[in-house]
Ligand SMILES: Nc1ncnc2c1ncn2[C@@H]1O[C@H](COP(=O)(O)OP(=O)(O)OP(=O)(O)O)[C@@H](O)[C@H]1O
């Protein structure tokens with residue numbers, strides 16, 4: 001619908017290469033190492049889930065990849081450009097053209113309508129609204145099922161509707177990469193499924209690469225690939241989550257039952273990929 | 278419409294109460310500014326009118342005698358001595374040539390060729406000192422509008438006539454048609470007839486001055502040819518200094534403009550002017566402080582939104598511009614309203630005061646509305662600079678995670 005004729009070109013499939021990315025938060029003389037050498041590659045037109053326990057550094061990684069924060073060391077290269085060396089202005093411009101953000105909270109601008117929110121990244125770059133921008137925004141809102149809510153004030157939309165507007169906004173400038181940090185984290189099951197389905201469909205239609213962090217294993221399963229991050233490094237398979245059952249005296253530990261199946265499938269895929277390489 | 282302007286407008290409209298208060302605040306400051314200007318300038322105009330309306334704009338007098346420098350003996354400091362000579366009376370001898378020069382000057386609306394002197398008037402037991410001014414009868418009203426201020430008798434100046442102020446007449450207990458005994462500083466006695474009384478409202482004229490015919494003055498003060506001063510009135514009083522300089526240059530005489538002749542007036546005007554400027558400065562400071570603090574609050578409130586804009590690659594310049602435009606809009610709207618209010622208020626006061634008889638010298642046309650508009654808008658824009666910079670430097674990560 002958005003770009004129905006899209007087929008990923010086979011000649012250069014790499015979109016993003018992350019090499020030994022590190023981040024240490026420094027607060028006065030207190031240092032918090034969060035990313036400790038992250039390595040991975042994203043291909044064009046992939047939908048990848050980023051998984052990992054709370055505090056493992058998912059949001060930090062997405063923020064750095066979105067050029068909103070600079071890494072302490074390491075490099076990442078997108079579309080052939082080394083982003084760690086770009087100046088603030090160039091980063092801002094790159095972000096505007098090539099990266100779309102979807103956050104857990106929709107972060108719509110409350111004083112603007114749904115349509116204006118979607119147009120904003122485009123109009124803000126050109127310093128004026130254009131007919132082309134307006135048409136594209138309207139088309140995107142139509143695509144996310146909000147044709148009849150285009151001129152509603154952002155504050156007058158439901159939670160799920162707001163998040164769908166946020167998706168449309170992230171796609172406004174036809175970015176190469178959409179970064180979504182727990183995009184369904186604030187929604188109930190039904191809404192989460194709808195929003196996720198929408199993202200998958202749009203991802204397929206547009207050939208945009210999606211990297212989304214989530215705690216929802218069910219949704220992660222529906223992505224083409226999963227990257228696990230564990231205390232600041234990418235791991236082949238998730239360490240099975242330990243859960244303490246209400247037996248405080250004995251402290252009996254039970255391994256999370258869901259984990260193994262996930263581990264098996266992905267680890268095989270990952271290993272296969274590595275073997276092939 | 279520019280998109281930054283649209284965003285700025287949307288922000289101003291989204292918080293109508295705050296915007297209205299801000300614009301109102303700027304408007305009040307500008308009202309004070311313009312009313313203050315209308316009052317101070319109106320007062321100055323009133324004072325200048327009073328002085329300038331009844332006195333010369335440029336006065337030509339004989340060049341002052343330079344004090345002679347006496348040769349000093351060795352080992353002594355040089356002494357400067359000023360000799361006051363009674364014999365060498367200061368006068369303008371070659372005034373016919375000066376007259377020709379004046380006749381070529383543009384913008385001259387009146388000239389009077391005068392002989393000035395002092396004398397003592399006696400009436401019964403009383404003796405009062407008066408200034409005597411000898412003028413050509415045809416030029417009597419060239420400088421002060423004596424003819425329009427005659428309250429008794431008439432303004433004809435025959436060889437034996439004198440026109441005096443009503444105050445002086447009261448002090449002497451003298452009436453129209455009565456004799457006026459005068460002894461000039463040259464020792465000449467003369468008896469004149471009081472032909473008319475005038476009341477200009479200016480004490481120096483009404484209580485101490487007497488007008489006589491120029492030819493009468495020539496005899497009384499022993500000046501058969503020369504003059505003691507030439508007074509000139511100009512169409513534009515503010516070129517008086519240039520005209521004075523020009524005349525001094527071409528005649529070699531001393532020529533003084535009204536503002537230099539009336540030091541008191543000048544000091545009064547300067548004093549009023551600087552106190553007016555202080556008030557104006559405070560109104561501008563009020564604008565800067567008010568607008569800056571309100572906009573700073575706005576940037577703080579909108580941190581997450583600005584952060585999100587930055588996250589989708591809106592440039593710092595765009596954010597800066599949005600806030601600068603808000604400052605500019607507040608400034609321009611506020612000062613427009615303020616100018617209207619200031620004009621209205623000045624007009625109201627100017628009318629009320631005339632109604633009750635006592636005049637408050639407010640001149641609504643002198644409110645300096647253009648200056649107020651420019652300065653208030655500039656102050657608001659300057660005030661927006663700091664909040665706008667703060668907004669443009671918001672760290673998107675911090676703002677989003679809030
Ligand atoms: N500005 C900061 N200064 C210091 N430490 C920080 C800062 N931001 C994040 N951290 C730390 O970095 C670690 C990773 O945080 P991050 O938000 O990336 O985790 P996450 O994987 O997204 O977790 P969650 O799944 O709960 O969202 C946390 O331990 C956190 O305390």
Ligand SMILES: [Mg+2]
Pocket residue numbers: 058059060181
């Ligand atoms: Mg997170």
